[in-house]
Amino acid sequence: MNKPILEIRDLSVEYNASEESVLALNKVNINLYPREILGIVGESGCGKSTLAYGVMNYLGKNALISGAINFGGENLLDKSDREMDHFRGNKIAIINQNPFTSLNPSLKLGKQLAEVAVFHRKMKYKDAMELSRDMLISLNLPDPDSILRRYPHEISGGMQQRICIAMGLMCQPSILIMDEPTTALDVTTEVVILDLCRNLVKQFDTAIIYISHDLGIISSISDRIAVMYRGEIAELAEKDELFSNPQHPYTKALINCIPRHGVTKDQKKLATIPGYITNRNKHDESCPFLERCKYSSSEGCINNYGMQEIIQGHWTACSKVSIAENEVILDKPEPRIIGKQDEVPLLNVENLTKIFPSRSKKYIAVDDISFHVNRNRVFGIVGESGCGKSTTALCIEGLLETNGGRIEYKGEDITKTWQKRSGNVLKEIQMVFQDPARSLNPFYTVEQIIGRPIKVLRGIKSKIDRRKIIIELLHKVGLSEQYINKKTSQMSGGERQRVAIARVFALKPDLVICDEPTSALDVSVQAAVLNLLVELQQETDEISYIFISHDLHVVNYISDFVMIMYLGKICEFGRTAEVFSPPYHPYTEALLSAVPEVGGGSKKSLIRLEGSVPVPDGTITGCHFHTRCPRKIGNICEREIPPKVNLTDTHYIHCHLPNEKLEKMESVF
Amino acid sequence: MKLSKITIGGIIGIVILAFWIFMAIFGSMLTPYTHVEMDLVQKMAAPSASHILGTDQLGRDIFSRIIIGSRSVLTVSVTAALFSTFLGILVGFSAGYFGGKTDEIIMRFMDILLSMPALVLAMVVVGIMEGTSILTLTLVISIVFTPRTARVARSALLTWKDLEFVDAAKIRGESHLYIMFMEIMPNALGPIIVEATARIAYSVMTVSALGFLGIGLQPPTPDWGMMVSENKSIIISAPWAVLAPTIAIASLVIGVSLLADLIQRRLINE
Numbered sequence: 047m048n049k050p051i052l053e054i055r056d057l058s059v060e061y062n063a064s065e066e067s068v069l070a071l072n073k074v075n076i077n078l079y080p081r082e083i084l085g086i087v088g089e090s091g092c093g094k095s096t097l098a099y100g101v102m103n104y105l106g107k108n109a110l111i112s113g114a115i116n117f118g119g120e121n122l123l124d125k126s127d128r129e130m131d132h133f134r135g136n137k138i139a140i141i142n143q144n145p146f147t148s149l150n151p152s153l154k155l156g157k158q159l160a161e162v163a164v165f166h167r168k169m170k171y172k173d174a175m176e177l178s179r180d181m182l183i184s185l186n187l188p189d190p191d192s193i194l195r196r197y198p199h200e201i202s203g204g205m206q207q208r209i210c211i212a213m214g215l216m217c218q219p220s221i222l223i224m225d226e227p228t229t230a231l232d233v234t235t236e237v238v239i240l241d242l243c244r245n246l247v248k249q250f251d252t253a254i255i256y257i258s259h260d261l262g263i264i265s266s267i268s269d270r271i272a273v274m275y276r277g278e279i280a281e282l283a284e285k286d287e288l289f290s291n292p293q294h295p296y297t298k299a300l301i302n303c304i305p306r307h308g309v310t311k312d313q314k315k316l317a318t319i320p321g322y323i324t325n326r327n328k329h330d331e332s333c334p335f336l337e338r339c340k341y342s343s344s345e346g347c348i349n350n351y352g353m354q355e356i357i358q359g360h361w362t363a364c365s366k367v368s369i370a371e372n373e374v375i376l377d378k379p380e381p382r383i384i385g386k387q388d389e390v391p392l393l394n395v396e397n398l399t400k401i402f403p404s405r406s407k408k409y410i411a412v413d414d415i416s417f418h419v420n421r422n423r424v425f426g427i428v429g430e431s432g433c434g435k436s437t438t439a440l441c442i443e444g445l446l447e448t449n450g451g452r453i454e455y456k457g458e459d460i461t462k463t464w465q466k467r468s469g470n471v472l473k474e475i476q477m478v479f480q481d482p483a484r485s486l487n488p489f490y491t492v493e494q495i496i497g498r499p500i501k502v503l504r505g506i507k508s509k510i511d512r513r514k515i516i517i518e519l520l521h522k523v524g525l526s527e528q529y530i531n532k533k534t535s536q537m538s539g540g541e542r543q544r545v546a547i548a549r550v551f552a553l554k555p556d557l558v559i560c561d562e563p564t565s566a567l568d569v570s571v572q573a574a575v576l577n578l579l580v581e582l583q584q585e586t587d588e589i590s591y592i593f594i595s596h597d598l599h600v601v602n603y604i605s606d607f608v609m610i611m612y613l614g615k616i617c618e619f620g621r622t623a624e625v626f627s628p629p630y631h632p633y634t635e636a637l638l639s640a641v642p643e644v645g646g647g648s649k650k651s652l653i654r655l656e657g658s659v660p661v662p663d664g665t666i667t668g669c670h671f672h673t674r675c676p677r678k679i680g681n682i683c684e685r686e687i688p689p690k691v692n693l694t695d696t697h698y699i700h701c702h703l704p705n706e707k708l709e710k711m712e713s714v715f
Numbered sequence: 716m717k718l719s720k721i722t723i724g725g726i727i728g729i730v731i732l733a734f735w736i737f738m739a740i741f742g743s744m745l746t747p748y749t750h751v752e753m754d755l756v757q758k759m760a761a762p763s764a765s766h767i768l769g770t771d772q773l774g775r776d777i778f779s780r781i782i783i784g785s786r787s788v789l790t791v792s793v794t795a796a797l798f799s800t801f802l803g804i805l806v807g808f809s810a811g812y813f814g815g816k817t818d819e820i821i822m823r824f825m826d827i828l829l830s831m832p833a834l835v836l837a838m839v840v841v842g843i844m845e846g847t848s849i850l851t852l853t854l855v856i857s858i859v860f861t862p863r864t865a866r867v868a869r870s871a872l873l874t875w876k877d878l879e880f881v882d883a884a885k886i887r888g889e890s891h892l893y894i895m896f897m898e899i900m901p902n903a904l905g906p907i908i909v910e911a912t913a914r915i916a917y918s919v920m921t922v923s924a925l926g927f928l929g930i931g932l933q934p935p936t937p938d939w940g941m942m943v944s945e946n947k948s949i950i951i952s953a954p955w956a957v958l959a960p961t962i963a964i965a966s967l968v969i970g971v972s973l974l975a976d977l978i979q980r981r982l983i984n985e
Contacts, residue, residue: 443886444886445882464885464886464888465888467888469888472887472888473887479879479882479883480879481879484878484879484880485878485880485883486883487880487901487902489902498887499887502887502888502889503887503888553887
């Protein structure tokens, strides 16, 4: 291999917090080669971002850095802040997770872009503006002149991130560090950004360090992958090697806990990693994964671990490479057996419409949709942000007033807000929210949080009786009874979500709405929460979920039925297996093809959605998807609302595509 | 509370406040005079062993008057701060929680009150109420301060109102009152307490200013502001008669403000 452009040698970073010092990075060694995309993956708290900012020598004042970062023959850690100005943004650029907070909202985009070149390359403002324009053209942004005159809030999130990338490239840096650049974006936007990254390497000879918590993205973009855990690199290898021959127990566990290759809840339970990440103390010399590792033994793991090269270019920190238990064998899923029980409707939604008033126009978040949820089934709702999936949930829950339509639960009309609903309906329809840090009151203990609904809705007045129920519930969700007096601030994200689930199941509900219940959690925790939800359903056998998610693997894993939404409309509905295999609605096809597959080869057909997303203010005619649809057949799509086309008894799409085209579709998932 | 988090300023604040509370309760035991007793032989006497802080024009012992004055100023300002906080929570919470038109109407009315200088507003209200007792003075100051505490209470509520635990409370059918006071208020109390403490300091100033203007507490109650005003004509010949109440006012305001700072650091900036 050629000479590395960046060498990180024994990089350690220690943060001095008020009470204890935390070792965020411990002796990290890694090289970055020219024209390479190096993926760094790990759960939150693994030191990924510390590594990114450490390379820029840009960490807080309470960070103690040691080691060396060699770049162009110089050690960046020896440089003063003033000297580093020459490197930051100029030779090494960084792109952050949230483009909206990285851009100055009060400056026009053109000015922000030009500033970079004026500062670093001492260009005249006019020339810098010209360069900005060229940069936008080379990044394939439509209509660059008008973009340069706009403010950040006037363009979409994906566009903003592309502007940030353009800004990073203004000085043609040799290294681009991307810290979760697509985490705040939708999947169809994400693929566009990923394409862009691949092109950057070819076009500008940039080397990229790509940081993400998402193994799927990392596996689709990177040449080499470093898996980080608690401030150390656990494993480092070429992409294909890493996925076909993972060595470190953490890598294996991480790969295994994601629902992949269309695996569903009927086929297998997801693997989980017990425990959670704790802060590392500098005196701790044992393997960082020791506490959660199922292969841990007493001696070897404490002092006899460390990076070793097992094959050319494949490094791993675990000495137990001999463990040949290869659970990561890519097991092909069996054909799914659909349950034989009768489908009994529980919830009927007819012509539901929700309009939000905005200044001059209206925003139709949910546009005349009808569906029904059956007993003892999981009903998945999928769509990108703004498609109306959460609004639908809030209407069913009675937290939003509807503007039309009817919601019927067990034959009773419940088209009213929570104030007017009967205690019984309130009790039976429950909700698990996205972020347990926000859905649990930080002021109260677990006992009070779970106890209150039991008292209010189940009418159990005695504290002792309630305590018994609470302890039983805690055991059910996998928490010990010691948690009963804890406050949520003392818990990890996964533990909090378990408490939130316990609160919901305390009421023995019949319908639970789960609004992105795992997207604020790490993958290993996500697996545990999904397993728990499935177990609780199987145990009670009389419970339905409405499961809202943007993660198609997760929806495929847990759902019996799936509804795909786009801009307030239903695109496709059917049994999960039917929706996830052809024929598809073109939007479903695009979504599925955008999902990065962990360790899988390249996708057969890659669909990129271009065009802008219109605002659903009632002026869109025809099919809502026509502005971006890659399979648009003509004027009819713009003029006429697509009819409901029944493909099977349970599967329908809203599309104008003729049958013969639908039949020719190939599988993309 | 960890000791390391207590600042020097905070300690000074606590000491000053403790000093004045002690003086208000036990101070009268330390002096042989009452606050109205006139020693006609020793008018405008300089501080000495018999009169620690000297005497005023009428030969009254200044130390005794300060001590008795501390009782009214502490009572009025602490009660007024608490009462205005209470009113502020009621007003601010209903505005913020219900939002929309309710919010607009209530808050614009508060803005109108806020647009008038506190002192002028207080003078008007005192004028309407005719005659000032400790009770009316407390009420006046509470009303004047309510728009300010209401704003703080409202914004404290708004930071928590949209969190999902509020939705969770709604979908188990809790009442608005429960949600406001049992779900949101415990979390939102930090800035409200800080504001309440700061309001004590402002109350001390307002009480003294009204006293100075002669529309505060009426004689014979020895109000600190009134003492400054009574003795301002002898500021050259007997400066202690003015200095003593002035320093008393200043120290109490500073002490309470330092305490408010400490509380803010503990409750909010953590």
